[in-house]
Amino acid sequence: MTAPDLTVTIAKDLADLIPVFMKNRQKELETLRRALAEEDFEQLRQLGHRMKGVGHSYGFAQVSEIGQRIEDRARGSDRGAIDACISEYADYLSKVQVVYE
């Protein structure tokens, strides 16, 4: 895995949507952790799929990328790999910087 770009450039007209978007990602992180603890791989797959769809749409390619991996690993019920993805996601969300243009 290459180091993700921690600076994301977002179109100005989406600026007011970003705080809600980021808050929802934090909630998502909690839901992922809970689902993993319960070993609910179907929910993990769905959450990953959703991340994949919404992340890049807003400009957060990394969110989509991690989501894609969670979706794939959930299909294989790969607990360890998903755990690693969730940690990576938490780390990314804590460091990402948004620039508007």
Next chain:
Amino acid sequence: MSERAGGPGAPPAPVPFRVLVVDDDADMVAFLARMLQAEGMIVESASNGESALSQVTAAAPDLVLLDVMMPGASGFDVCRQLKDHEATALIPVVLVTALEDSESRVRGIEAGADDFLSKPVKREELIARVKTLRRLHETRKELESRRLAAEVQRKDAIRKAFSRYISPRLADRIADAAGEQGDPFQGRAQRTSLVALFADLRGFTRLTEKTEVGAVVGMLNEYFAVLTEAAYQHDGTIFNMAGDSLLVGFNVPFPQPDAAERAWRTALEMVGRFAPVALAWRKRHGLDLGVGVGICAGDAIIGNVGSAHYASYTIIGNPVNTAARLMQMAAAGEVLVCGPVYERIRHLVTGRSVEGRGDVTLRGRLEPIPVYAVQATAGVAA
């Protein structure tokens, strides 16, 4: 949802274009809404398939942007339901599917989706697809409204053309029954069971001899106005107007199971409505006139008869000829009917003076037919 309907500098939408965004992910809805609103579109949203369907039913949008993966009814289910119903089938549906999910595309095509959009959504792609569908939708709407306008015009012309012969209600039915091809009566000549009613003015010859021409025409107009009103009242169709006689058909061109009863009520109404007119004429001109009616049922031919230059929509056959003979025999205020018609109206004429004339051999007929003379006393409704 956003409070603004378009960013600064966004081109103003000439016609409001309403898009329903259906997605269980609120961030996705917010994102799509923002993009569409920036293009001047009005955006509504639903977070699941069920509420999407009820929203479409309540107020049809111009386009539906539909996520495939939703809890409950999937995007495919919603799309299929929209396409299965006539009222919603023409609303364009864009399915939003995961990138390179060819299986979803195939299923979407099967469900009737008009277009697809990949998730993650690219702004340019979204706008391009929605704009294309918007143009298509607007063109379709315009064509439809033009087609409707032409249809209304054509029906109006038919209605106008026929409203001189038949009641407005029948004219409406003919206009509605008319298919896509022009003249609804072309090539429609057919043998059919009908009831023919002939009415004329007893004493008309004397009227023409004793009254000056201008006055005769005015009086005839007054008389025919009364008779046609009576015919339309009971949905009779006027097939012929000659001199002072009027031919009205029932059970044509549309079936009337109670044709004989309608004919009788029409005769009664003609006599009744003419009574005050006759009274006025007596005072003014010293003339004694009244309406005589003949009614007969049977099979006849109905259709356009004539040449390419002149044709008349008419009925031809025994019942018509017999009704004419019966009319000639009827005294003022009298209705002469053939046996089968009498059987049908017997219950309506109780209390009236009915005279069985026995079997009468009419001019031009070989077989004698039973004839009844019923007194149509003015002003009494059956």
